[in-house]
Amino acid sequence: MTRDEARKKIIFALDVNGLDEIDRFAGLLSGRVGMFKIGKELFTACGRDAVLAVQRQGGQVFLDLKFHDIPNTVAKAMLEAARLGVQLANLHALGGYEMMETAATAVRREFGDARPRLLAVTILTSSTAETLQRVGIDHPVDQMVVRLARLAQDAGMDGVVASPQEIELIRQACGPEFLIVTPGVRPSFAALDDQKRVMTPAEAVRSGADYLVIGRPIARAVEPAVAAEKIVDEIVAGCP
Ligand code: C5P
Numbered sequence: 001m002t003r004d005e006a007r008k009k010i011i012f013a014l015d016v017n018g019l020d021e022i023d024r025f026a027g028l029l030s031g032r033v034g035m036f037k038i039g040k041e042l043f044t045a046c047g048r049d050a051v052l053a054v055q056r057q058g059g060q061v062f063l064d065l066k067f068h069d070i071p072n073t074v075a076k077a078m079l080e081a082a083r084l085g086v087q088l089a090n091l092h093a094l095g096g097y098e099m100m101e102t103a104a105t106a107v108r109r110e111f112g113d114a115r116p117r118l119l120a121v122t123i124l125t126s127s128t129a130e131t132l133q134r135v136g137i138d139h140p141v142d143q144m145v146v147r148l149a150r151l152a153q154d155a156g157m158d159g160v161v162a163s164p165q166e167i168e169l170i171r172q173a174c175g176p177e178f179l180i181v182t183p184g185v186r187p188s189f190a191a192l193d194d195q196k197r198v199m200t201p202a203e204a205v206r207s208g209a210d211y212l213v214i215g216r217p218i219a220r221a222v223e224p225a226v227a228a229e230k231i232v233d234e235i236v237a238g239c240p
Contacts, residue, residue, distance in 0.1 A: 001205075001235065001236055001239045001240070002236070003232050003236055006205075006232045006235035006236050006239070007032060007033060007034060007228075007232050008034035009034055009201075009205060009209070009210065009211050009212055009235065010033040010034050010035075010201075010211075010212055010214060010228065010231060010232070011033065011034060011035040011036070011037050011062050011088075011181065011211050011212065011213045011214070012025065012029055012033045012035070012036050012037065012214060012215065012218055012219075012228070013037045013039070013183070013213050013214065013215030013216075013219075014026075014036045014037055014038055014039075014042055014050075014054070014215075015039065015041065015042070015215050015216075015219065016042060016219075017041055017042055017045040017046075018045065018046070019046055019049060019050070019053055022042075022046070022050055022053040022054060023053060023057070025219070025224065026053065026054050026056075026057035026058075026059045027057055028224050028225050029059075029218070029224060029225060029228055030057045030058045030059045031058065032225055032228040032229065032232075033218075033228055034060065034211070035059070035060045035061065035062050035087060035088065035211070036054045036059045036060070036061055036062070037061075037062040037064050037213055037215075038050050038051060038054070038061055038062070038063055038064065039064040039065070040064070040065060040066070043063070043065060048084060051063065051084050051085075051086060055085065060086075060087045061084075061085075061086040061087060061088075062086065062087065062088035062089070062090075062181075062211075062213075063081050063084070063086040063088070063089040063090075063116075064089075064090060065077075065081070065089070065090070066090055066091060066092055066121050067090070067091040067092070067095070067103075068091060068092035068094065068095045068099075069095070069099070070099070071095075071098050071099045071101075071102035071103070072102065074091055074095065074099050074102070074103045075102045075103045075105075075106040075107075076106075078091070078103040078106065078107050078118065079106055079107060079110060081116060082107050082110065082111050082115055082116050086116050087116055087117065088116055088117050088118075088119060088181070088211075089116050089118060089119070090118065090119040090120065090121055090161060091103060091118070091119075091120060091121070092120070092121050093120035093121060093122050093148035093149070093151060093152045093157075093160070094123075094148065097151055097154070097155050100120060100151070100152055100155035100156070100157055101155040101156055103118065104118055104155055104156030104157055105156060108156065117158040117159060117179060118156075118157050118158050118159075119157065119158065119159050119160055119161050119179065119181060120148065120149070120152035120157045120159075120160050120161070121160070121161045122144065122145045122148040122149055122152070122160055122161075122162060122166075123141055123144050123145050123148065125163040125183075125184065127141065128141065129141055132144065142166065142169060145162065145166050145169065145170065146169050146170065146173045148160075149162070149170045149173060149174050149178075150173055150174065153174050153178055158178070158179050159178050159179025159180055159181065159210070160174075160178070160179070160180060160181070161181045161182070161183070161213075162180055162181070162182055163182065163183070163184050163197065164182050164184050164185065164197070164198065164199035164203070164204050164207065164209070165197055167180050167182060167204065167207040167208045167209050168207050168208060170208075171207075171208040179210045179211070180208060180209050180210050180211075181209070181210065181211040181212075181213060182199075182204050182209045182211070182212060182213065183195075183212075183213040183214075184196075184197065184198050184199065185198060185199060185200070185201055185204050185212045185213065185214050186198040186199075186200065186217060187200060187201055187214070187217050187227075187230060187231045187234055188200055188234060189217075189227075189230060190216070190217035190221075190227075191216075191217075193216050200234065200238070201214070201231050201234050201235045201238070202234050202235050202237065202238020202239055203238070205235055205238070205239050206238065206239060214231065217231070218231070
């Protein structure tokens, strides 16, 4: 794999809450990582200015707002995400087939091939079998993950967000074209922080991940740009 291909796989989790920090990280990392992930904290704090700030520095955006609502509302929210010019956006597969299909159809109709790729979150990795049981779902987590990934694909979604341990099952179930984006990745030089079952970047790519979401190993490094380059090195070395 080339350095450029490896770089494009890295999505930096922009887990900050102000525009100054966006400018700092986007300035340091644009061109070194493939994308910047803007989640609920940053979007609630700064709104669309957060997206525009990344884009001003030439960065691409994964809008990680995990929509879950009635089909019409989610479709309209997704259209607004697409109008913002983001490259990836997501929703909860547990919102159901009709919710996903309505959103996917609306975005495909208006944006065609220039659309953001739409991802589904299957089961949050913070959920256990007990979490599911308490809301009335008696199936094991991994069965639910595969079932929801297939449902998302049938509904026209482009891919899923999944933990590293789920990548191979989903790849088998959904085929080579379906996008898999995985957090829970730790380069060999970094601390685990609160992540538990992690893979290294190269392991995750070899398992079949298309994109890796990585935050603190880059953000907390003394030199974030150097940390990003080391991750690129690891992917290139581990994925011939
Ligand atoms: O700093 P770190 O690399 O752990 O950041 C990972 C990012 O991915 C965070 O934004 C976190 O919220 C997100 N995430 C995760 N695990 C999930 C889903 C999302 O770590 N299962």
